[in-house]
Amino acid sequence: MIQKTERGFQVIHQYKNNGYNIVMDVNSGAIHIVDDVVYEVIPYMEEGWKEEAIAEKLKDRYKKEDISEAVADCEELKKAGTLFTEDIYKEHVIDFKKRKTVVKALCLHIAHDCNLACRYCFAEEGEYHGRRAFMSYETGKQALDFLIANSGNRRNLEVDFFGGEPLMNWQVVKDLVRYGREQEKIHNKNFRFTLTTNGVLLNDDVIEFANKEMANVVLSIDGRKEVNDHMRPFRSGKGSYDLIVPKFQKFAESRNQEKYYVRGTFTHNNLDFSKDVLHLADLGFKQISVEPVVSLPEEPYAIKEEDIPLICAEYDKLAAEMVKRHKEGKDFNFFHFMIDLTGGPCVYKRLSGCGSGTEYLAVTPWGDLYPCHQFVGEEGFLLGNVYEGIKNTELVDEFKCCNVYAKEKCRNCFARFYCSGGCAANSYKFHGSINDAYDIGCELQKKRIECAIMIKAALAEEE
Amino acid sequence: MKHIKTLNAQTLQNTLKKGGCGECQTSCQSACKTSCTVGNQSCENNK
Numbered sequence: 401m402i403q404k405t406e407r408g409f410q411v412i413h414q415y416k417n418n419g420y421n422i423v424m425d426v427n428s429g430a431i432h433i434v435d436d437v438v439y440e441v442i443p444y445m446e447e448g449w450k451e452e453a454i455a456e457k458l459k460d461r462y463k464k465e466d467i468s469e470a471v472a473d474c475e476e477l478k479k480a481g482t483l484f485t486e487d488i489y490k491e492h493v494i495d496f497k498k499r500k501t502v503v504k505a506l507c508l509h510i511a512h513d514c515n516l517a518c519r520y521c522f523a524e525e526g527e528y529h530g531r532r533a534f535m536s537y538e539t540g541k542q543a544l545d546f547l548i549a550n551s552g553n554r555r556n557l558e559v560d561f562f563g564g565e566p567l568m569n570w571q572v573v574k575d576l577v578r579y580g581r582e583q584e585k586i587h588n589k590n591f592r593f594t595l596t597t598n599g600v601l602l603n604d605d606v607i608e609f610a611n612k613e614m615a616n617v618v619l620s621i622d623g624r625k626e627v628n629d630h631m632r633p634f635r636s637g638k639g640s641y642d643l644i645v646p647k648f649q650k651f652a653e654s655r656n657q658e659k660y661y662v663r664g665t666f667t668h669n670n671l672d673f674s675k676d677v678l679h680l681a682d683l684g685f686k687q688i689s690v691e692p693v694v695s696l697p698e699e700p701y702a703i704k705e706e707d708i709p710l711i712c713a714e715y716d717k718l719a720a721e722m723v724k725r726h727k728e729g730k731d732f733n734f735f736h737f738m739i740d741l742t743g744g745p746c747v748y749k750r751l752s753g754c755g756s757g758t759e760y761l762a763v764t765p766w767g768d769l770y771p772c773h774q775f776v777g778e779e780g781f782l783l784g785n786v787y788e789g790i791k792n793t794e795l796v797d798e799f800k801c802c803n804v805y806a807k808e809k810c811r812n813c814f815a816r817f818y819c820s821g822g823c824a825a826n827s828y829k830f831h832g833s834i835n836d837a838y839d840i841g842c843e844l845q846k847k848r849i850e851c852a853i854m855i856k857a858a859l860a861e862e863e
Numbered sequence: 864m865k866h867i868k869t870l871n872a873q874t875l876q877n878t879l880k881k882g883g884c885g886e887c888q889t890s891c892q893s894a895c896k897t898s899c900t901v902g903n904q905s906c907e908n909n910k
């Protein structure tokens with residue numbers, strides 16, 4: 401008999417998408433594509449029903465021998481540890497709290513100023529509730545020294561040049577990369593520099609330097625011209641699309657369509673955002689990320705709970721279109737549908753979440769440290785500065801304990817090992833606590849995981 | 864197996880054994896900046 405699985409923690413999530421019956425074994429991470437009979441049998445098995453009882457229950461639709469085979473297949477997977485797997489990770493969380501963390505990534509706010517006036521900007525047009533400022537070379541250098549000194553034996557160190565708009569302080573970016581390259585040799589480190597830019601100041605010098613030095617570049621554009629220009633205007637009100645599109649196309653081509661993302665935000669104003677993704681694909685971009693805006697409900701462009709069904713339908717539409725385009729040899733990557741089912745992160749990573757406040761910190765132009773770029777300007781989240789190091793270790797401990805088991809909403813969610821508890825900043829924004837979860841974000845995340853797995857199922861069928 | 868096709872054989876339980884080196888990318892650095900996504904990342908140990 402199949403033993404009843406532990407109550408209170410979801411161990412199976414199954415759904416239908418684009419003609420596939422998909423079964424996720426939550427705790428092992430195994431994904432199974434099943435036929436109709438198995439799809440119907442599994443919930444009964446999960447509840448501990450015996451084969452005879454299931455056969456009796458489903459006798460009008462399935463033959464006894466089909467039920468018998470389905471149960472046998474499921475039992476085999478259970479023995480192999482890929483179905484009805486129990487959660488064995490909770491005990492590791494205790495060790496996790498005691499773990500010594502090192503800093504391995506910094507988000508450098510190179511410029512708290514911007515040459516665009518995007519309506520949804522969490523940085524408030526670059527100022528982050530504060531003053532306009534550029535990071536000096538000395539502060540940036542100190543930040544890199546701080547990173548090296550606090551990185552323990554981690555070799556790969558990530559530094560994102562962020563803003564505001566970092567190209568407004570480009571010389572400092574170049575100087576810091578040079579400094580980093582010198583230091584990595586001395587300390588046996590490997591810097592991975594990345595750049596996030598709106599493209600306004602993008603030129604050949606930037607392209608050449610970035611192609612040599614930047615492991616990834618994120619190029620901000622929302623999609624269709626009218627969508628982009630409504631939310632991403634210059635301060636004059638003029639749209640940015642016509643200026644940035646040719647530059648981004650040139651940049652993407654010069655990087656062989658790799659190691660970059662065109663990255664957009666969709667809002668309540670363009671809930672048909674699959675059109676924006678496809679527009680970017682039709683412009684020739686191969687690495688695309690278009691993500692839901694995160695803003696409080698009072699903003700007119702905020703995504704509301706009632707928008708969720710429409711957004712989910714758009715994700716379905718987009719996923720099906722991506723499968724179709726793949727078959728036609730016109731495929732592209734959509735960041736939120738990327739999922740690594742075989743070489744993905746270990747369970748430690750999945751439990752620890754994004755690393756904000758512990759492994760990942762943001763640095764303001766004047767050297768203050770915050771748990772991540774989204775907390776910058778929230779004075780209660782000031783951790784210290786690059787000169788004196790981390791002062792608020794209690795806050796770091798709070799972030800250290802921020803994991804799926806600490807969050808009530810995550811404990812019974814099938815997506816918990818994919819999103820790892822979600823974004824602490826979003827949780828804080830909506831609930832005033834980093835140990836909660838942003839509910840709309842959760843629903844969309846779950847849908848994206850379902851779509852991503854469906855795409856994998858469709859591609860596997862071709863093999 | 865007649866009724867089931869499994870997409871991935873490797874299980875999360877197995878990663879307990881050798882995981883946790885911490886060399887992997889920090890989630891928010893890749894593209895998102897507003898939405899934590901961990902499951903799409905690659906393990907540096909597998910490279």
